[in-house]
Amino acid sequence: MSRKKIVALGGDGVGPEVMQVTCHILxxxxxxxxxxxxxxxxxxxxxxxxxxxxxxxxxCEESDAILFGAAEGPSVVILVYLxxxxxxxxxxxxxxxxxxxxxPLKNPEGIDFLLIRENSEGMYPGREGxxxxxxKKLQDYRxxxxxxxxxxxxxxxxxxxxxxxxxxxxxxxxxxxxRERRSQGFAGKVTCVTKSNVLRQSCGFFQxxxxxxxxxxxxxxxxxxxxxxxxxxxxxxxxxxxVIVTSNMFGDILADEAxxxxxxxxxxxxxxxxGRKPYFEPVHGSAPDIAGKGVANPTAMILSxxxxxxxxxxxxxxQALEKAVAKVYREGKHLTADQGGKTDxxxxxxxxxxxx
Ligand code: ATP
Numbered sequence: 001m002s003r004k005k006i007v008a009l010g011g012d013g014v015g016p017e018v019m020q021v022t023c024h025i026l027x028x029x030x031x032x033x034x035x036x037x038x039x040x041x042x043x044x045x046x047x048x049x050x051x052x053x054x055x056x057x058x059x060c061e062e063s064d065a066i067l068f069g070a071a072e073g074p075s076v077v078i079l080v081y082l083x084x085x086x087x088x089x090x091x092x093x094x095x096x097x098x099x100x101x102x103x104p105l106k107n108p109e110g111i112d113f114l115l116i117r118e119n120s121e122g123m124y125p126g127r128e129g130x131x132x133x134x135x136k137k138l139q140d141y142r143x144x145x146x147x148x149x150x151x152x153x154x155x156x157x158x159x160x161x162x163x164x165x166x167x168x169x170x171x172x173x174x175x176x177x178x179r180e181r182r183s184q185g186f187a188g189k190v191t192c193v194t195k196s197n198v199l200r201q202s203c204g205f206f207q208x209x210x211x212x213x214x215x216x217x218x219x220x221x222x223x224x225x226x227x228x229x230x231x232x233x234x235x236x237x238x239x240x241x242x243v244i245v246t247s248n249m250f251g252d253i254l255a256d257e258a259x260x261x262x263x264x265x266x267x268x269x270x271x272x273x274x275g276r277k278p279y280f281e282p283v284h285g286s287a288p289d290i291a292g293k294g295v296a297n298p299t300a301m302i303l304s305x306x307x308x309x310x311x312x313x314x315x316x317x318x319q320a321l322e323k324a325v326a327k328v329y330r331e332g333k334h335l336t337a338d339q340g341g342k343t344d345x346x347x348x349x350x351x352x353x354x355x356x
Pocket of ligand 1: 283289296297298
């Protein structure tokens with residue numbers, strides 16, 4: 001296998017802190033990776049007036065995979081590039097409990113499922129405007145009460161797009177993943193989450209498209225829940241899930257809830273796939289309240305790197321990294337503040353390295 005080229009973009013907020021520790025682990029553990037760290041984020045913005053300079057973009061386009069920390073302010077352009085301009089339409093968020101992690105649930109043992117969030121459409125990116133403007137454009141439109149948009153006067157609207165292409169491809173991905181999980185000894189079940197009882201056309205279309213994709217195979221199980229019911233079931237029956245697939249905003253919200261169930265945002269990793277180059281980032285954002293203090297939990301970033309190794313076919317290395325993290329949690333001696341410990345970001349990284 002040829003040496004893989006990785007681009008590490010810390011971004012802003014806690015991004016650079018958790019990225020530095022993660023790269024240190026990958027480099028010190030001697031993995032066969034070339035890790036490039038171009039200037040980006042606020043530092044690049046101050047130096048060059050651009051948070052995502054052309055050089056960083058070029059390296060990303062030439063890479064095998066990208067690690068991304070977090071975006072804030074001007075560095076949001078990095079996220080826009082990686083997610084939308086590279087068309088990474090799958091946001092894969094594993095929800096797995098590592099014994100020793102600080103879960104608010106009484107019994108989080110055995111929670112292990114995947115949440116797939118459609119990453120390219122739905123309510124994001126925001127397509128919004130003034131209601132009077134839309135009312136002029138859509139004079140023939142009537143809502144379920146027979147009202148024109150003029151009726152509502154001043155205010156704002158947001159447009160939600162659920163396209164054939166976008167839904168077909170995420171449905172296919174969910175089905176494939178459930179089949180793969182089944183071959184690994186998991187249930188092999190797709191849970192589709194919508195609000196099709198209210199959003200009959202857009203969510204109804206999403207649901208039907210997933211159902212069609214599921215029907216093409218006999219090997220996997222299937223169920224559908226409305227998003228409010230799914231939010232409740234996640235907490236009540238977390239071990240019943242295997243592969244959840246949902247639209248962009250529902251996925252965004254449910255993933256934070258699910259992440260909290262297994263120990264919080266400091267632990268939850270994600271992968272963004274399907275586009276020109278895959279990128280891997282923590283579920284958490286820039287965490288401005290703790291940024292610069294050196295106390296952020298780097299687990300989400302480290303486990304995102306683990307997902308990257310898996311994606312690159314470096315299965316053994318991925319497993320070794322995950323096992324090391326799991327051991328640190330099981331021992332409970334080196335945990336960060338969000339997990340009830342006193343270890344700082346760098347010390348946590350050292351503890352993981354010692355276990356590899
Ligand atoms: P975004 O809108 O970018 O998703 P957010 O507003 O949801 O961001 P986060 O940055 O994800 O906010 O942070 C939410 C909370 O979780 C904050 O209190 C933050 O300190 C905490 N948090 C986030 N990341 C970590 C981390 N790596 N370690 C510890 N705590 C974290």
